[in-house]
Amino acid sequence: MPVATETEQAPQAEPLCGITVEFQVAGQKAWAKGAGQTPDEATANMQATMAKAIVALETPQPAPQPNYYEKLGRLITCGYAKAKGDAKLTERFSKAIQLVTCGHVRPGMTSDVIFYVQTQQADSTTQYYVDGRTYTCTCADAQRHATEDGYLCKHALAVKLTQKLAHASK
Numbered sequence: 231m232p233v234a235t236e237t238e239q240a241p242q243a244e245p246l247c248g249i250t251v252e253f254q255v256a257g258q259k260a261w262a263k264g265a266g267q268t269p270d271e272a273t274a275n276m277q278a279t280m281a282k283a284i285v286a287l288e289t290p291q292p293a294p295q296p297n298y299y300e301k302l303g304r305l306i307t308c309g310y311a312k313a314k315g316d317a318k319l320t321e322r323f324s325k326a327i328q329l330v331t332c333g334h335v336r337p338g339m340t341s342d343v344i345f346y347v348q349t350q351q352a353d354s355t356t357q358y359y360v361d362g363r364t365y366t367c368t369c370a371d372a373q374r375h376a377t378e379d380g381y382l383c384k385h386a387l388a389v390k391l392t393q394k395l396a397h398a399s400k
């Protein structure tokens with residue numbers, strides 16, 4: 231019995247068969263279409279489309295950060311409200327916001343208790359260490375006010391803000 235080795239040539243460009251299936255993946259409805267000259271070809275094409283759709287839909291989306299700026303805005307408003315009447319604190323808080331939003335605050339390598347805060351001067355970068363529990367800082371400003379109860383330098387304020395943001399996004 232002769233075996234057909236040649237693929238039947240399509241008499242026209244239009245695919246003869248078309249299949250559309252609806253399916254669900256990751257709780258979402260999706261459709262896959264397949265077209266071909268034969269039902270087998272259409273099915274194969276449909277399955278390929280479906281496989282691609284499943285991969286796309288099951289791939290986790292990058293972690294959304296819808297709350298970050300919203301939360302930051304609230305913390306800033308709240309911080310300014312608390313500092314009201316204290317011009318120096320307001321100024322330090324403004325600088326702290328800059329440090330946070332510019333990414334100058336980062337947890338230490340081995341512990342999230344010690345934070346490194348970088349300050350950029352005109353020609354150099356200085357790094358200060360802030361204890362995330364006591365909010366003591368190694369900068370000169372903090373040393374000068376060490377005896378003042380509850381005094382927070384801009385680095386300590388930046389660390390506190392970072393902690394609140396991290397806590398909020400969890």
Ligand SMILES: [Zn+2]
Nearest residue numbers: 367369383385
């Ligand atoms: Zn400091």
